Amino acid sequence: MAKSDLIGGSIWEEYSQKVQDLMNNPRNQGELTEEDAKRLGGELIVADFGAESCGDAVRLYWIVDPKTDKILDAKFKSFGCGTAIASSDTMVELCKGKTVDEAVKITNIDVEKAMRDEPDTPAVPPQKMHCSVMAYDVIKKAASLYKGVDMESFEEEIIVCECARVSLSTIKEVIKLNDLKTVEEITDYTKAGAFCKSCIRPGGHEEREYYLVDILEQTRKEMEEEKLKEQADKQASGEEVPFKEMTMVQKIKAIDKVIDENIRQYLIMDGGNMEILDVKENGEYTDVYIRYLGACSGCASSSTGTLYAIESTLKQKLDPNIRVLPI
Amino acid sequence: MMMKVYLDNNATTMVDPEVKAAMDPYVCEIYGNPNSLHDFGTATHPALRKAMDQMYEALGARDEDDIVVTSCATESNNWVLKSVWLDLIQNGEKDHIITTEVEHPSVTAVCRWLESRGVRVTYLPVNADGIVEAHTVRDFITDKTALVSVMWANNETGAVFPIEQIAEVCKEKGVLLHTDGVQAVGKIAVNVTKAGVDFMSFSAHKFHGPKGVGGLYIRGGRSLTSLLHGGEQMGGRRSGTLNVPGIVGMGKAMELANYYLRFEEQHVRRLRDKLEDAILQIPDTYSVGPRDNRTPNTVLVSVRGVEGEAMLWDLNRAGIAASTGSACASEDLEANPIMIAVGADNELAHTAVRLSLSRFTTEAEIDYTIDVFKKAVERLRAISSTYAYTPKKEGA
Ligand SMILES: Cc1ncc(COP(=O)(O)O)c(C=O)c1O
Ligand code: FES
Numbered sequence: 001m002a003k004s005d006l007i008g009g010s011i012w013e014e015y016s017q018k019v020q021d022l023m024n025n026p027r028n029q030g031e032l033t034e035e036d037a038k039r040l041g042g043e044l045i046v047a048d049f050g051a052e053s054c055g056d057a058v059r060l061y062w063i064v065d066p067k068t069d070k071i072l073d074a075k076f077k078s079f080g081c082g083t084a085i086a087s088s089d090t091m092v093e094l095c096k097g098k099t100v101d102e103a104v105k106i107t108n109i110d111v112e113k114a115m116r117d118e119p120d121t122p123a124v125p126p127q128k129m130h131c132s133v134m135a136y137d138v139i140k141k142a143a144s145l146y147k148g149v150d151m152e153s154f155e156e157e158i159i160v161c162e163c164a165r166v167s168l169s170t171i172k173e174v175i176k177l178n179d180l181k182t183v184e185e186i187t188d189y190t191k192a193g194a195f196c197k198s199c200i201r202p203g204g205h206e207e208r209e210y211y212l213v214d215i216l217e218q219t220r221k222e223m224e225e226e227k228l229k230e231q232a233d234k235q236a237s238g239e240e241v242p243f244k245e246m247t248m249v250q251k252i253k254a255i256d257k258v259i260d261e262n263i264r265q266y267l268i269m270d271g272g273n274m275e276i277l278d279v280k281e282n283g284e285y286t287d288v289y290i291r292y293l294g295a296c297s298g299c300a301s302s303s304t305g306t307l308y309a310i311e312s313t314l315k316q317k318l319d320p321n322i323r324v325l326p327i
Numbered sequence: 328m329m330m331k332v333y334l335d336n337n338a339t340t341m342v343d344p345e346v347k348a349a350m351d352p353y354v355c356e357i358y359g360n361p362n363s364l365h366d367f368g369t370a371t372h373p374a375l376r377k378a379m380d381q382m383y384e385a386l387g388a389r390d391e392d393d394i395v396v397t398s399c400a401t402e403s404n405n406w407v408l409k410s411v412w413l414d415l416i417q418n419g420e421k422d423h424i425i426t427t428e429v430e431h432p433s434v435t436a437v438c439r440w441l442e443s444r445g446v447r448v449t450y451l452p453v454n455a456d457g458i459v460e461a462h463t464v465r466d467f468i469t470d471k472t473a474l475v476s477v478m479w480a481n482n483e484t485g486a487v488f489p490i491e492q493i494a495e496v497c498k499e500k501g502v503l504l505h506t507d508g509v510q511a512v513g514k515i516a517v518n519v520t521k522a523g524v525d526f527m528s529f530s531a532h533k534f535h536g537p538k539g540v541g542g543l544y545i546r547g548g549r550s551l552t553s554l555l556h557g558g559e560q561m562g563g564r565r566s567g568t569l570n571v572p573g574i575v576g577m578g579k580a581m582e583l584a585n586y587y588l589r590f591e592e593q594h595v596r597r598l599r600d601k602l603e604d605a606i607l608q609i610p611d612t613y614s615v616g617p618r619d620n621r622t623p624n625t626v627l628v629s630v631r632g633v634e635g636e637a638m639l640w641d642l643n644r645a646g647i648a649a650s651t652g653s654a655c656a657s658e659d660l661e662a663n664p665i666m667i668a669v670g671a672d673n674e675l676a677h678t679a680v681r682l683s684l685s686r687f688t689t690e691a692e693i694d695y696t697i698d699v700f701k702k703a704v705e706r707l708r709a710i711s712s713t714y715a716y717t718p719k720k721e722g723a
Contacts, residue, residue, distance in 0.1 A: 012640070023640060029710045052713040053673035055634065059712035077712035081636035085710060 014125035015082065016117040022086035028093060029085075030075045032061035040072045041065065047142035050134050056080040058088050060138045062095070064146055069099040076138075083124050083131035087111045091135035104143045104154050107165055108136040129163040130196035130205065160210045163195030168210060175219045183212045243286075243319040252279050255288055258317045263310055272296030274310075277327060288314065288324045332647045332692040336533075337482050337510060337625060337683035342576070343535040349579040350537065353572040361569045362558065371571050378578025382542065385581040386527075387518030391547030395564045396540065396574050400509045401433035403528035403543035404476075406565075407505045408437040410552040411474045416446055421473035423447045427459050428668050430478055434507055438476075447471075457486035457616040457669050465496045474503045479511035479527070483665045483681055485625025486616045487515060494523035503549070509533050513584030514591060514622040519544050526551070531573070535685070536580030540573030587686050596623035598693045599684050603628070605697040609704055611714075615669055615679075624684040629666070629675045632714025633707040638680050641703035647696055650681045674713070 015023075037044035042063040050057035057079040063072045074095045076088040090111050095103045111132050115123035124132070137151075144151045157167040174180060174189045183200055187193040193212050198204035201213045231250070234241050246254060256276060267273050272295040280287045292299070296306065311324040333341070353374060359367030361375060382394050397403045408424070415421045426438055428450045438448045449467050451459045464475055475497050480487045490506055497504040505526040511517050513534030519527055526549070530541035545551060545564070557566030603626045606612050611631035630638060635651040642649050666676045682696075708714045 012643075023637075024644065026710060048712070052632075053676060055677035057712050077710060079632060079711050079713040080634050082640050084634075085637065 009125065011125050011128060012082075014122075015086075015128075016115055016121070016123040018115045018117055019083065019086040019123050022089045022115070023082035026076075026085055026089040028075050028089050029077065031077065032063055032073060032075050036073065037063045042072045043146070045142050045146050047138050047145055049138035049141050050080075052079050056084050056131060056134050058084065058134050058138050060088075060092070060142050062142050062146070064100060069101065071095050071098055071100065071103060080134070081128075081131060083128040084134060086115060087132035087135040088138075090114050091139065095139065100143050100146055103139055106136065106139060108132040108162070109165055111135050126163075126195040130198065133162045158210065160208075160212065160215065161190075161192035161195075161199040163199075164191040164193075166190045166192035168215065171212070171215055172219050175216060176223060179223075180216070181220070183216060186212055186216065243322075248279065248281075251286065252276070254318055255279060255314060255322075258314055259310070262313050262317070267292075267296055267306075270295055270299075272299065282323075285321050285323050286319065288322060289327055290324060291327050329646045330692065330695050332688075332696055334682045334684060334688070334692075334696065335648045335650050336685040336688075337485075337681065338650055339532045339538065340535045340685055341687060342532075342537055343580060343583055345583060346536055346576045346580045350572040350576040353575050358571075361571060362560065371569075374575045375569065375571065378574045381578035381582040385517075385585040386512070386544060387520045388544055389520055389547065392519070393545040393547070393562065393564060395543045395545060395561045396570065396577070397543055397565060398539055398570075399541040400431075400507065400528045400530035400533075401541075403530075403541055404431070404433040404505075404507055405437050406543060406554050407526045407528070407551065408434065408441065408474070408476065410554065411503065411505075412441055412444070412446060413552045414550065415473040416441075421471050423449070423469060423472045424474050424476065425449045425451065425464060425467050425472060426476045427451045427453060427478065429453050429457070429481055429483075429665055430476070431482055431507060431509070434476055434478070451477075453486075453668050455670055456620060457481060457484045457665070458488050458620070459493075461489055461492035461496045464493050465500070468496070468500045468502055472500070472502050474505060476505040476507070478507040478509075479517065480508075480514065480622050481665070482510045483625075483679075484616045484627045484669070485510070485514075485621035485623075485683075487511070487620050487622060490522050490524065497525075498523060508544075510622060510625075512581070513587075514624055516588060519546070525549050531577035531580055534580050534584040537573050537576040540570050540577050542577070590686055591623050595684050595686055595688065598688055598690060599624055599626055599682075601690075602626065602682060602684075602693050602697060606630075606700060609701060612704075613671070613675065615665070615671070625681065626683075627665070627679055627681045629671065629678045630680070630704050630708075631675065631678065632711040633704060634677050635680050637707050638678075638703060641707060642680075642696075642699060645699040645703075647699055650683075651679060 032044060034044055040063050042065045045062040045064060047060045048057070059077045061075045064070065065072055074092045076092045078085050078088045091106065094106050094110065094114060112123050112129065140151045140154045143154060157169060160166055160168050160171055170190060171186060171192060175186065178189060180186055180189065183193060193200045196205050198206040199208055199212055201211050228247065231241050231245065231247065241250065243251065243254065264273065273293040274290050274296060275293060277289040277291055307324060307326060311322065314322045314324065353371065357370045359365070359371055361368055361371045379394065386394065388394055397406065424438060424441065424446060426434060426448065442448050451463055451467065453459055459477060464477070468475070475493065477488055477490070477493055479490050494504050503525045506524050508517055508527040508529045510533065512529045525546045527544040528541065532538040553564055555566045558568070560566050560569055600618065603614055606628050607614060609630070613629045615627040615629070639649055639651060666679050
């Protein structure tokens, strides 16, 4: 929330002039028939994607030269809003003259970029970005019909955010590399989730297979496990793990060990003892809560000299940021 | 010059010039705080009293009732629902609220929030005519029901709910009844006493009054915890320095709305019917809900094969303002929930376009709209992938 969010924007005002012109006068709207195919000496492909009941549907017509795989002519029909019509039209324009393999590489981002007035100003507002995805999907559908294969075979990786075309592997990678902890950070790094927001969590505009919230949770869990495993491996191989990087259990064990080896014997000699009550992370510090037992409890030196000895031993042996707090 | 036609009067209306004239002196000349002791303050009192008289008269309220001025109907709706929760549900006495699936978000969103606090909410579905009948309300009332909240008229379809019968059921069962009267006031006769409701919300800008002022009718003897504590204005029910020009404007607007009711019923209805008839002559078009049970100014139409926003685009290009749903919803991309609620076929869920007239709409504007609408349907169906259409032979 900020100043610019307080008064809602107008979706239509954010359309580029190109989008508006294409909505008003699409160039490639219409149908192609078997006669057209015969006349051009190509094969007619008719691909449908989407459904009226979802609010967006598009039909793509191609005439493809079977010898060269070149798209000789293309047209579309569309049930949808202005963005859907303008992006379908642009998609068709981009297909023409390309081979089927080249056409499959056209993404919704290419379509959106082609509709910009200025290279750096998006052609449509973020909520409408998704309407251009349909234009991209229908190309894959047409290509799959032409080649007689599954649509999925054109997708080399799993796309989590269709609007920004960000893959599952990219998202996992940025989370791990940058130690990302929130979905907002993922959006900042990758633009995934910045548009229609369907890919953030279930319940959005569209149902999806993967959601950023789940990927984040899963990846954080994986990172945690990897870290534990790494440390366990290090310890097992006798390697020193720095105190800071230890897990809580490891920290408690290490503290206990230092006290056993360096302190406890002197306390027992004086008829006393001590126990560790708790260990807590407190910002950069590690606070160790202890209680004196036997002769030590009530001894004047337990809050001065003895305490100093315990604390400085732990600091020296383990970490300078350890604080000891008698209770 | 292109004609400009405003057919989105269920979103908001033009302030009637007479209303503006009534408000004018209370902006720069008579600007005192009504709570002050001095003459600047008391000079506002006659106009405020007159405005209250106009409202009590127009809504048929009795002197023992309260018509509390608020900032808008959203505030009024929030107030009733949240305070009923504070007064009757939080203490464990009751745990249940009944409303409908087609309320405005200022009711629905509050109900969802109350659900997150543990309140049970029943959202009654509407029938094919777009209304909920009284016997359905009766079926869902239990001893734990604190409130029934059902709108008087729907903002999208104009469907008028049987509020009097629902009030009888609520009275018989001893349950409080709130009605969102926003789309009823100024369009159909509204008499709160005759209807027997306990609370009714309204908003001035929907009946040619100013924005930023609305009200809540509270039947005499009904308690409702205040949400705005402070300087004890409005008899302590809602604090905040009185919006003097707003109140004066709302009073005048309500008086005028009442005065024009017959005109609305005859003239506006005739124009609406003319528009609707002409649209329904286009093949594969539909309107929602029977005409005789709708506010006279509203029609929700559906054009097979044409997505609603695309239709709005073409209308807007020709200077005509309409909407695909309530104004607040037009930023999101979802299907119109009302289409699903009335059980329209799935394919039509994204095709709804609402046209709402006012007493300022002219015959020439309607004729122009009919013409533009037909051309838009023709153009968009030619583009449509879901509507089989044979285009006319175009010149080379
Ligand atoms: C039925 C209904 N209730 C409540 C409201 C909210 O009115 P306001 O925005 O003035 O608070 C509206 C306005 O769209 C409405 O149509
Ligand atoms: S899929 Fe639209 S923002 Fe990610």
